[in-house]
Amino acid sequence: MLTLIWKDLLIELRTKETVASLLLLGLLLLVVLSFAFDPTSPLRKEAAPGVLWVAIIFAGTSGINRSLLREREQSCLQGLLLAPVDRGTIYLAKTIANLLFMLAALCVLVPLFIFFFNLPFVTTIVRLLPVLLLAVTGFSAIGTLFAAVSLQTRAREVMLPLLMLPLSTPLFLGAVEASAALLAGDPLGAVAHWLQLIAVFDLVFLVVGWLTFEYAVVD
Amino acid sequence: MKTKTSLTDTLLPPVTILVMGAAMYMALVGAPNDADQGPVQRIFYVHMAMWLATFSAFGLVGLASLLYLVKKTEVWDRVGRAGAELGLLFCTLGLATGSIWAKPIWGTWWTWDPRLTLTLVLWMIYAAYLLLRNLVNDPQQGASLAAILGVSGVADLYLINRAVYWWRGIHPAVVVNKEGGTGLHDPAMRAALILSLLAFFLLFTWLLRLRLQSARLQGDVDRMRDRLAPGY
Numbered sequence A: 001m002l003t004l005i006w007k008d009l010l011i012e013l014r015t016k017e018t019v020a021s022l023l024l025l026g027l028l029l030l031v032v033l034s035f036a037f038d039p040t041s042p043l044r045k046e047a048a049p050g051v052l053w054v055a056i057i058f059a060g061t062s063g064i065n066r067s068l069l070r071e072r073e074q075s076c077l078q079g080l081l082l083a084p085v086d087r088g089t090i091y092l093a094k095t096i097a098n099l100l101f102m103l104a105a106l107c108v109l110v111p112l113f114i115f116f117f118n119l120p121f122v123t124t125i126v127r128l129l130p131v132l133l134l135a136v137t138g139f140s141a142i143g144t145l146f147a148a149v150s151l152q153t154r155a156r157e158v159m160l161p162l163l164m165l166p167l168s169t170p171l172f173l174g175a176v177e178a179s180a181a182l183l184a185g186d187p188l189g190a191v192a193h194w195l196q197l198i199a200v201f202d203l204v205f206l207v208v209g210w211l212t213f214e215y216a217v218v219d
Numbered sequence B: 001m002k003t004k005t006s007l008t009d010t011l012l013p014p015v016t017i018l019v020m021g022a023a024m025y026m027a028l029v030g031a032p033n034d035a036d037q038g039p040v041q042r043i044f045y046v047h048m049a050m051w052l053a054t055f056s057a058f059g060l061v062g063l064a065s066l067l068y069l070v071k072k073t074e075v076w077d078r079v080g081r082a083g084a085e086l087g088l089l090f091c092t093l094g095l096a097t098g099s100i101w102a103k104p105i106w107g108t109w110w111t112w113d114p115r116l117t118l119t120l121v122l123w124m125i126y127a128a129y130l131l132l133r134n135l136v137n138d139p140q141q142g143a144s145l146a147a148i149l150g151v152s153g154v155a156d157l158y159l160i161n162r163a164v165y166w167w168r169g170i171h172p173a174v175v176v177n178k179e180g181g182t183g184l185h186d187p188a189m190r191a192a193l194i195l196s197l198l199a200f201f202l203l204f205t206w207l208l209r210l211r212l213q214s215a216r217l218q219g220d221v222d223r224m225r226d227r228l229a230p231g232y
Helices: A002-015 A017-035 A043-082 A087-116 A121-151 A156-167 A169-183 A188-217 B007-030 B039-071 B074-106 B114-134 B139-169 B187-228
Strands: none
Touching (some): A002 A043, A002 A087, A043 A121, A043 A156, A087 A188, A121 A169, A121 A188, A121 B139, A156 B114, A156 B139, A169 A188, A169 B139, B007 B187, B074 B114, B074 B139, B074 B187, B114 B139
């Protein structure tokens, strides 16, 4: 499994295409969504967590799509399937690799978000860190499974968000609500129920993905 | 090839039509006007029945998806597909009747009440389920992929439920329909509701059987065509 993760990281280090596209798309979304709100209006502050998450969702969706599409080019996926590894392990390796890509992109996106929305730097990062880690884990768990599913369909790029976004409603509701409360200065205990919900979501989809991935990749 | 007609197939349509007629009579004529809402409230009998059919259908999709992944028999795939189609139909009708009822009573077509949000998300999940099947070339693979979504949908249901309730939980409660549950004191109202629930459930069963039969025939036709003209 470590080999599989390492393989993905190595390709990424050499091409830098997933993280680079994640970053640029995320940045673009942050900027475009900022246009939607009057810079002087108090609404802007309230919209901040929503803007951050919309940027993460859309950038992440296309990043994960990219990472699985790469496996399909030159039949890499078939090579992987022929290797004597359990399909569940391939899924977990791919999920962890996608998680690492997203975290790498977030290392730049979150500071930019703080910069654009004029928030206190250290406190914001410390406060958002648990929500970001938990929600991005769930996101790559469900994203990797359904990217593999949508890979088999005719309308690949459109299919992933269509399949994934309704299913991840609880994840995003939890992430946005928890981020909003934390940015407003609530203690971590006040959002514990949201964090729990996100953690359960992560667990459910890691297990579902691990068990069903083999049906998604058969030819 | 001859299709067997079982006793259920013979009896189900007339019984459904009879019960549906009785339910409509009770709902529109037999039950008294609601004290607060007047005649508008009569849509409740139909509205409530849609939800029973919707949730039976989506529950069936989850079960059939799981069984399909375990057993890989075609019949569970057909059940899943038929369930999703009918569930989506009743879900749409339920949203529509709810909206029509909400306009005069709540003063708005739509509100982000937890139950409404939950239903809308469900609608999107199963719409994606049907879309997914149509966008895969190999039907067997489409069945597996759709089954993954069917299983995920059921696993997700509880979480969506929690999330949307917490999400709106902080806000003052939206007007909740008090006619449901214990609110029905009049025996005629209760009879109308029970008959209506039964009628739409029978209608759902009837449609489900018809859909399964047509899917089985379609499968037979496809297989025969495959044998006669492979590759077409």
